[in-house]
Amino acid sequence: MWIRQGAQIDLILSSALEVYLDNWKNARGEAAGAVLVENNDAQSILSQLVDRLPALEATAPWQHRKLKIDKDKLPHLRFVDVLNWGGDYVNSPMTIIAQSLPNDHWVIDHVGSVNVVYRNTGKAVYGLSGEMIAKEFLPKDVFDQYGGVLFEATQIHSALHELGHTTGAMAPEHVGKEARELLEAEYSTLEEARAELFGMWAMPQMAREGVFPMKLAEAGHYGMVISMVGGLRFIPEQAHVKARNLMWHYFTKNGGVEEVIEDGKKKFRLRIARIDELVAELLGLIGNTKASGDKAGAVKLRETYCFTDPMREDVEKRMESFPLGRGLIFPKLKRDGERYTAELEYPKSFADQPRYKARLLD
Numbered sequence: 463m464w465i466r467q468g469a470q471i472d473l474i475l476s477s478a479l480e481v482y483l484d485n486w487k488n489a490r491g492e493a494a495g496a497v498l499v500e501n502n503d504a505q506s507i508l509s510q511l512v513d514r515l516p517a518l519e520a521t522a523p524w525q526h527r528k529l530k531i532d533k534d535k536l537p538h539l540r541f542v543d544v545l546n547w548g549g550d551y552v553n554s555p556m557t558i559i560a561q562s563l564p565n566d567h568w569v570i571d572h573v574g575s576v577n578v579v580y581r582n583t584g585k586a587v588y589g590l591s592g593e594m595i596a597k598e599f600l601p602k603d604v605f606d607q608y609g610g611v612l613f614e615a616t617q618i619h620s621a622l623h624e625l626g627h628t629t630g631a632m633a634p635e636h637v638g639k640e641a642r643e644l645l646e647a648e649y650s651t652l653e654e655a656r657a658e659l660f661g662m663w664a665m666p667q668m669a670r671e672g673v674f675p676m677k678l679a680e681a682g683h684y685g686m687v688i689s690m691v692g693g694l695r696f697i698p699e700q701a702h703v704k705a706r707n708l709m710w711h712y713f714t715k716n717g718g719v720e721e722v723i724e725d726g727k728k729k730f731r732l733r734i735a736r737i738d739e740l741v742a743e744l745l746g747l748i749g750n751t752k753a754s755g756d757k758a759g760a761v762k763l764r765e766t767y768c769f770t771d772p773m774r775e776d777v778e779k780r781m782e783s784f785p786l787g788r789g790l791i792f793p794k795l796k797r798d799g800e801r802y803t804a805e806l807e808y809p810k811s812f813a814d815q816p817r818y819k820a821r822l823l824d
Contacts, residue, residue, distance in 0.1 A: 511664075523742040540576055547792075559620055645755060645756075666738060690706040695781055718739075
């Protein structure tokens, strides 16, 4: 349930935010709740992405497109600040920065969905560790050029990632079937890679239309470099990690990434024009594999490009002092008699939050 209040504060109550079988936790859904408020500053520009989704669908580099798009069932893009959340949102060491509610394709096609990007929690996470990773793995000249807009770029990419989940159509012989039923255990990795690639493919398209500068689109690509390289320190088991691992090896094997030695460390610069070609190429391949329910093709793609990287030990060593996870501290609204004020009150520590104090007492 998405409960709308007169005070423009949204409440979400859900018993299954993730409706496909998660290969990390083997869970089909968890009880969750969130209190959110729309971020008007971000919303003013980024709502334009939704308006352009039909045009992106029409030119996407895959074979089977949604030829008829019902505007009433298009995803509603929402940039929100989190006041508080619990349940499935609290997955230490991971912090959810964006989400499609729901992400079930049958529900999206017949009912619609809301695509939310959690702006303040994303900014908190980036402020904690984002710049550290960027400076560690990007050459100095690249960071000097793009570092100031990396957070904004990753926010836009996150929005396009969520919109990407709603795109594409099944091949005619599979109409009415769910891709996850045909692809089984391969579905989650394939779908997360498709969404990540859709974001990378769409950003330059939006820049060419003047929605934002091309520099922001290029920064979005470097934001993905940070995500992909940072993920190499993990054995590829979780869907998002496997997806980024697969993408990284496809890009590096096909000439999209240039290695640079700086201060005795291996760093990475993108060949932007080549990366754009490879993104479209891999997005088309994955989109067609999903549409045709080609499980054997999905397995071959994963086995070819998703593997524990030889750099894993080096990446892990270089990041060992970085925060592995994040424990977000949420405020509560101060009260004035029987009424709540707009003033926030933060607990003294992570463990002083009411839900954790209750658990400690138990």
